[in-house]
Amino acid sequence: MTYDxxxxxxxxxxxxxxxxNAVQTSLTRLGYDGVQNVRIGKKMDIRIESEPEKVESDVRxxxxxxxxxxxxxxxxxxxxxALSV
Amino acid sequence: MTYDxxxxxxxxxxxxxxxxNAVQTSLTRLGYDGVQNVRIGKKMDIRIESEPEKVESDVRxxxxxxxxxxxxxxxxxxxxxALSV
Numbered sequence: 001m002t003y004d005x006x007x008x009x010x011x012x013x014x015x016x017x018x019x020x021n022a023v024q025t026s027l028t029r030l031g032y033d034g035v036q037n038v039r040i041g042k043k044m045d046i047r048i049e050s051e052p053e054k055v056e057s058d059v060r061x062x063x064x065x066x067x068x069x070x071x072x073x074x075x076x077x078x079x080x081x082a083l084s085v
Numbered sequence: 086m087t088y089d090x091x092x093x094x095x096x097x098x099x100x101x102x103x104x105x106n107a108v109q110t111s112l113t114r115l116g117y118d119g120v121q122n123v124r125i126g127k128k129m130d131i132r133i134e135s136e137p138e139k140v141e142s143d144v145r146x147x148x149x150x151x152x153x154x155x156x157x158x159x160x161x162x163x164x165x166x167a168l169s170v
Contacts, residue, residue, distance in 0.1 A: 002121070008128050023129070026151055032143060034134035036087070041128040043093050044108070049119035058117060066111055 002082040003048050003055050009068045009075045010041035041073075047082060055079055087167040088133050088140050094153045094160045095126035126158075132167060140164055 011017050017039050024038040044067060050058055059077050068075040096102050102124050109123040129152060135143055144162050153160040 010128065010130070020129075023151070027147055030147070030150055032133070032147060034143070035131060036134060037130075037132040039130040041130070043095065043126040043128040044105075045095070045122075045124040045126070046112075046120060047122040048117070049121060058119070062112055062115070062117060065115055066108070 001050065001052060001055075003050055004080050004082045005044075005046040005048060005055075005059055006078045007044040007046065007059070007063060007067055007075060008041060008077070009044070009063075009073050011039060012072055012074055015072045086135065086137060086140075088135055089165050089167045090129075090131040090133060090140075090144055091163045092129040092131065092144070092148060092152055092160060093126060093162070094129070094148075094158050096124060097157055097159055100157045 019040045020038040023040065024035055027035045027038070046059075046062075048055065048058065056079060059079060063075045063077065064070060104125045105123040108125065109120055112120045112123070131144075131147075133140065133143065141164060144164060148160045148162065149155060
């Protein structure tokens with residue numbers, strides 16, 4: 001079965017986010033002075049062939065082994081059966 | 086009013102994604118050979134002080150001016166009133 005996975009990787013609370021700070025500074029310079037905080041993370045769209053009983057453990061393992069750095073990042077994911085195959 | 090905005094920036098269909106290809110290669114090497122496609126994008130969490138009638142146009146403008154490159158990227162966003170203020 002084919003699945004469409006979305007993985008969201010974000011920096012843990014308290015971890016400095018220089019990229020987010022840079023974007024915040026730029027937005028303020030552009031006149032959006034209401035911006036209070038910006039955090040930048042990654043969104044990964046993965047299409048994978050797997051089995052119903054295996055797909056979630058596969059996704060979790062991929063996150064733990066490669067997609068997220070467990071020391072400084074958190075991850076979330078959604079799993080959906082692919083529509084257009 | 087304080088809002089929590091999520092912006093998702095992804096590469097347009099057909100635009101090469103070397104980062105996604107690199108992740109796909111690594112996942113395959115780790116034994117996840119069911120992986121068919123990987124696309125990497127950005128997820129931005131933005132807290133902003135704004136007004137109900139202004140917040141959406143602000144977010145759209147920020148995306149068009151800075152957060153997304155309209156030539157190669159698409160963007161989506163969600164807007165929610167901030168809970169914990």
